[in-house]
Amino acid sequence: MQQQLEQQQQRRQHQLPAAAAGEGGPAGAEPPPKPKQQFKFCRMCGGALELVLPDGNWRHVCTQCQYVDYQNPRMVVGTIVQHEGRILLCRRGIEPQRGLWTVPAGYLECGESSAAGAARETLEEAGAQVHIDAPYVMFDIPQISQIYLLFRARLAPPFTFAAREPESLEAALFRPEDIPWDSLAFSSVSIALKHYVQDLERGSFSVHQGVIQKQPGSGPNEPGSFQLVDHVQLDTPAPAPSR
Amino acid sequence: MQQQLEQQQQRRQHQLPAAAAGEGGPAGAEPPPKPKQQFKFCRMCGGALELVLPDGNWRHVCTQCQYVDYQNPRMVVGTIVQHEGRILLCRRGIEPQRGLWTVPAGYLECGESSAAGAARETLEEAGAQVHIDAPYVMFDIPQISQIYLLFRARLAPPFTFAAREPESLEAALFRPEDIPWDSLAFSSVSIALKHYVQDLERGSFSVHQGVIQKQPGSGPNEPGSFQLVDHVQLDTPAPAPSR
Structure with a gap:
């Protein structure tokens, strides 16, 4: 394939x-508006x-x-890193959303696997070596033609991290109850972390897949500005780490 | 984000x-060969x-x-469609691998979700309306900068299918024991279907994620021509459909 x-x-x-002409939709369907x-x-x-x-x-x-x-959607890969029951976040050093918190993530590069890309971004943005455990959330954001794949991960030896300028101002481990929900940079991260904390509380991780519909220009914490639709939650027997 | x-x-x-100059690898690492x-x-x-x-x-x-x-990896989306315990395959009508069998799959388009893209490809190649159940395999193939996401799916009303020329010569439902393993077009499909049949036999579907390493130019059924590495298998309580 x-x-x-x-x-x-x-x-x-x-x-x-030539055979492709006229394909692509049901007969009589309106053509998409010219971009x-x-x-x-x-x-x-x-x-x-x-x-x-x-x-x-x-x-x-x-x-x-x-x-x-051809234009095709791009894949963004990143990590939700856990260490002794706490979660690694970075405070953004560059616009947009400078000063707000997020998980390490960025575009997948040609020639690398998604897990390798997620680990690379974590090193670049949070100065942390990690062990990748498993895929955790996969969210489509069709409005901006992106797919987010965030992995569950753990700090690896030497268990250190440090903000990397200019991308990050701070890197810190947060207990689930201390996550700065009102200062998160992006709605995709907010949705992912809410599921992560729920899974931590019930003691078992699922895999979450779905579509994020977002009002253009809205902030991550504006009520009604985004929603997760077509959410598929696959429960797995994988136990969550103890807190 | x-x-x-x-x-x-x-x-x-x-x-x-300017700050990006010199980043991207450990100090002293060899630069990648110029492509x-x-x-x-x-x-x-x-x-x-x-x-x-x-x-x-x-x-x-x-x-x-x-x-x-910038060049970024592309995502290929498709379906493993089940109907009454049998699996929908298409025989390719175009090169490469004309005449060999595969699952419906193709590039994700901008502005569509991965599940919508998988359903679209299934309609375009196999003439089948499907209900998408859940993500099933996600394989990176870094050598060609592609990510494969195949969903488990079921035929939806009116439960019909038909080969669509010129892409497909035939479309047919195969019992697991009748899958034409020696006539499959691509190693990614072969690996995915082997897991699918194993999951069917034990009565429960996992989610499979990993990296396909493939000898360039090798066929899907050549021993040693490809392998699935870093395989993460997440067991889920989701029961497989009865055969």
Whole structure:
């Protein structure tokens, strides 16, 4: 499948099959509204890009060589790190949301696994070596074309951490009852931590998957500004660490 | 976090912070080997791109406007569809691996959730409406910078399916003992289906996460051509459907 898709993507990047025209939705469905053109020039030949609708989705296509500049969602990976019943958070050193708290997380890079990426971000933002235990939450945020995958993790030897400037101003371990709910930077983190604390309290971790719908521009703690929908909670016998 | 990262990515796409220089790896670590330059021209201004190593990773950066053309891994979503104890597979109608069998799957599109993308691919490739139950396997394939997320699913009313040309030559339901193991198109599918059948046999589904390491160019059924490493198997009390 991976070879297929890689080659298919490569093929589609250079030539849109005629058979694809008209596909992509039920017959008679309205085409999606034309978005703002994000890119102007072809990466391959430098020709002018235009937005066309070859397969039910708007694509940036080169008017010269027909290269299709596909956009795909990006994956954000991070950790919820536990140490002696407390949770590692970082206070953001850069905008947006400078001064507010979050978990270590960032974009997955090409060539790395999601767990390796989560560990790398934790080292980069919190100066902490961690052991990754298991995937914990996977949240789609389709409005911004991102997928969040946060792993449960534990501090690894030498069990130290330190804020890394400029990304972080502080790094600290919080007891669940001391989490700064009113000073969290992002709603995805707020939802993830609420589930984590609930799972800690009942003594067993689930895996949580779902879709975050968020009002654009809203803060993480505004009532009604976001909700988790299509939430799938898979209970597992994995015991939570003792507090 | 999503806002932060979106804006951070946008910022980084236009200007590489000086503070990032020299980051990205332990002190004294060897820089990664310079890859083949994939893209030539800047999408924003049409200027010449060059490969530079600003943050421990090779990036395509515009020599004119400093735009950074980031590459990130892509997510492939699909389904393992069950109906009356049998599993829905499609026989590929296009290269590579034309004529071999696989599960419905494809790239996640911007603006859609992973479950919606998996259902869309199933309709496009197998003509089947499905109900998505839960995430089942999540495999990283870092060698090709892809993440596979396959959901457990069931045929939904009207419980029909049909091969969709040109992508599929056939679509069929297989009893676990009749799965064409020697005619599967991709190793990721082979690994996923083996776990699925094992879970069916013991009567309970796990969630499987791990990393597929694959010899480039090897077929899905060549012994030793691929392996699943760092496999995390989260047992869940969810009962498997009866056969």
